[in-house]
Amino acid sequence: MHLEYQVYEADFVNAGAASSAIKKTLKQLNVSPQIIKRVVVALYEAEVNAIAHAYGGTIYADIEPDKITLKVVDTGPGIPDIDWAMQEGNSTASPEVRNMGFGAGMGLPNIQKNVDKLNVTSTVGVGTTVEMEVNFV
Amino acid sequence: MKLREISELLNATVRCGEDRLDEEHETAFASDLMSDVLTLGDYNPVILTGLCNMQTIRTCEMGNLDIIVLVRRKKATDEMIEEAEDEGMVVMESDFSMFKACGLLFQNGMQPIF
Numbered sequence: 001m002h003l004e005y006q007v008y009e010a011d012f013v014n015a016g017a018a019s020s021a022i023k024k025t026l027k028q029l030n031v032s033p034q035i036i037k038r039v040v041v042a043l044y045e046a047e048v049n050a051i052a053h054a055y056g057g058t059i060y061a062d063i064e065p066d067k068i069t070l071k072v073v074d075t076g077p078g079i080p081d082i083d084w085a086m087q088e089g090n091s092t093a094s095p096e097v098r099n100m101g102f103g104a105g106m107g108l109p110n111i112q113k114n115v116d117k118l119n120v121t122s123t124v125g126v127g128t129t130v131e132m133e134v135n136f137v
Numbered sequence: 138m139k140l141r142e143i144s145e146l147l148n149a150t151v152r153c154g155e156d157r158l159d160e161e162h163e164t165a166f167a168s169d170l171m172s173d174v175l176t177l178g179d180y181n182p183v184i185l186t187g188l189c190n191m192q193t194i195r196t197c198e199m200g201n202l203d204i205i206v207l208v209r210r211k212k213a214t215d216e217m218i219e220e221a222e223d224e225g226m227v228v229m230e231s232d233f234s235m236f237k238a239c240g241l242l243f244q245n246g247m248q249p250i251f
Contacts, residue, residue, distance in 0.1 A: 016195035023199070034179060037201050041175045044199040048192075101188040101196065106172030113176075 001025070001063040007047055007074075008056040012100050015051045018059045019044040022070075029063065031136055039134045042114040043070055045107040046130045050074040052097040054127060067116075070132045078124040086112065086120070138162060138247055140204065140227060143183065146241045147231035149206060153218050154227030162204060165247045167239050171196040180250045185238055187211055194220045194228075206231060208238045 003025065005018035023040045031039075043059070050057040054076025062069045079085045086108050093103025112118055117133035141158040144151050151158065167185040168174055174184060174196050183204045186193060189211035197205055203226040207213060210232045213221070221228045231238055243249075 013191055015192060016199065019199055020195065033201065037179070037199075040199045044196070045172070045175065100190060100192045101169060101171035101174075101186075102192070104170050104172055106170070106176070110172055110175055 001061075003061040003063070005059040005061075006056070007050050007059060009051065009054065010096070011051055011056070012096075015048050015100075016044055019047050022061055022068075025063070026068070035134060035136055038114040039068055039070070042111045042132050042134070043072075045111050046070070046072040046132070048100075048102055049107050049128075049130070050076075052093060052100075052102060053077070057127070066137060067133055067135045070130075070134075072130045072132075073127065074129075075127040078126055079120070079122040079128055080124050082120050082122060138242075138245065140183075142245070143206070143242065143247075144229050146245060147206060147208075147229065147233055147238050149229035149231040152213055152228045152230060153222045154204075154225070157204075157227050163248055164250045165239070165242055166250055167235055169235075174202065175200050177202070177250065182250050183242075183247070185235060185242075187235055189213060189217075191217060191220065193217070194224070194226070197226065198224050203227065205229070206238065208233055208235045 019040045026036045054074035057074030060071040088109045089105040091105035097103040115132040116135050119131040122128040164182040166182040169188045185206045187209040205228045207230045
């Protein structure tokens with residue numbers, strides 16, 4: 001099953017809508033609640049990142065019998081130093097993002113903890129792609 | 138502790154989920170930072186927070202956390218309550234500070250998750 005969702009810059013009202021939709025789909029597919037939680041926590045962090053740090057982007061989800069592959073592709077400023085961004089506590093979030101309860105430098109590390117595979121690629125001035133995979137078994 | 142007792146101790150208004158007030162919950166977690174709330178693994182503690190916007194509800198939805206106590210006189214919007222009702226959540230509002238709310242719950246037997 002292939003799903004796609006658009007997210008938009010600074011659209012905090014709808015932040016999480018794509019993650020919520022994927023959560024409902026996985027529930028309907030009888031994926032275990034523990035796995036669903038890992039998927040949606042990781043995806044939600046990535047979705048918020050695309051809305052908070054970039055100019056929006058597209059979420060691609062491919063659900064197979066044994067795993068889900070997620071790709072969040074944003075157009076935005078990119079991440080100059082991915083290793084730095086992967087460390088807990090490091091953040092470039094705006095005050096607005098912090099007011100929404102994010103921006104403490106937990107997003108990418110939190111994603112890492114919840115997925116089986118993570119690949120972050122970024123080009124400064126172009127955008128960032130976050131690829132995640134979670135196995136169902 | 139029954140959710141009803143929590144609402145009484147915190148002098149809280151129950152905005153949605155009244156039908157669940159006889160449920161027992163033993164643990165609580167307090168944070169205004171939603172990324173922290175997303176690190177709780179398989180636990181489902183009562184969430185105390187002073188962050189009051191749609192992301193509060195969405196974050197709890199993603200984390201399978203369905204009991205939210207808004208502290209520091211924060212009031213949920215109708216839109217937040219609508220979303221919370223859709224998810225079957227309990228949402229309460231207390232005028233107490235985070236410190237006072239946590240202190241009262243701890244004093245009366247609620248446990249931390251770590």
